[in-house]
Amino acid sequence: MIMTRSRDVSDAAMNPTVRHARLDDLDTIMEIERKSFRVPWEYTIYLRICLQEGRVRSSDEGMLFMDVLEKEKKIIGFAVWETNPLSKKGHILNLAIIEEERSNGYGRMLIRHVQESLKNTGMASCNLEVRESNSLARSLYETCGYVISDRLAGYYFDEDAIEYSRNL
Numbered sequence: 371m372i373m374t375r376s377r378d379v380s381d382a383a384m385n386p387t388v389r390h391a392r393l394d395d396l397d398t399i400m401e402i403e404r405k406s407f408r409v410p411w412e413y414t415i416y417l418r419i420c421l422q423e424g425r426v427r428s429s430d431e432g433m434l435f436m437d438v439l440e441k442e443k444k445i446i447g448f449a450v451w452e453t454n455p456l457s458k459k460g461h462i463l464n465l466a467i468i469e470e471e472r473s474n475g476y477g478r479m480l481i482r483h484v485q486e487s488l489k490n491t492g493m494a495s496c497n498l499e500v501r502e503s504n505s506l507a508r509s510l511y512e513t514c515g516y517v518i519s520d521r522l523a524g525y526y527f528d529e530d531a532i533e534y535s536r537n538l
C-alpha cells in the first residue's frame with residue numbers, strides 16, 4: 371500500500387502539468403524562446419504577459435493567454451494564444467518545447483490544452499501561421515487536424531508563412 375502510494379506520488383511529479391505563466395518563469399521562457407526561433411520575441415513582450423500571470427486583456431474584448439508546461443519543477447515549454455469573441459476565432463501565436471524534451475508528445479499536449487481552452491472560451495475555430503520551412507511544426511499541426519488555409523507571402527520578411535486552420 372505504501373509502495374503504491376509513493377509510486378503514484380512520483381508518477382504525478384514526473385507528469386508535466388500546465389499552468390499560467392508567471393514572473394519567475396521569465397528567464398526560462400526567454401531561454402527556450404531564443405533557442406527555438408531565428409527571430410525571437412522580445413523580452414518586454416514576455417515580461418508584460420508574465421506580470422499579468424499569462425492573462426492579458428486586449429482592446430477588442432479579446433484575451434491573450436500564456437501557459438507553461440512544467441515537469442519536475444522545470445519549465446519545458448509554453449504556448450501563447452488569443453481569442454476574438456466577435457469572430458469566435460482563436461489564434462495560436464507561439465508554441466515551443468525545450469530542445470531536450472522534443473518528440474515526446476509535449477507539443478501535441480500543449481496544442482490540445484490550447485484547443486480545450488479555446489472551446490471553453492466560446493471559440494469555434496483556431497488558426498496559426500508557421501514558417502514554410504518548419505516541417506516539424508507543420509507535421510505537428512497536420513497531425514492535430516489543421517489544414518492549410520492560406521499562404522502569406524513575406525510574412526516573416528525572409529520567408530512565407532503557411533496559415534493553418536481547424537474547427538474546434
Ligand SMILES: CC(C)(COP(=O)(O)OP(=O)(O)OC[C@H]1O[C@@H](n2cnc3c(N)ncnc32)[C@H](O)[C@@H]1OP(=O)(O)O)[C@@H](O)C(=O)NCCC(=O)NCCS
Nearest residue numbers: 406465466467472473474475476477478500507509510513
Ligand atoms: C514544433 C514543436 C513545438 C513540436 O513539439 P514536440 O513536443 O517535439 O512535438 P510532439 O512530440 O508532440 O510531436 C507531435 C508531432 O510533431 C511531429 N514531430 C515531432 N518531432 C518530430 C521528429 N523528430 N521528426 C518528425 N516529426 C516530428 C510529428 O508529426 C509528431 O507526431 P507523431 O508523434 O504522431 O509522429 C517543437 O519542435 C519546437 O519547439 N520547435 C521549435 C519552435 C517551433 O518551431 N515552434 C512552432 C512555431 S509555429
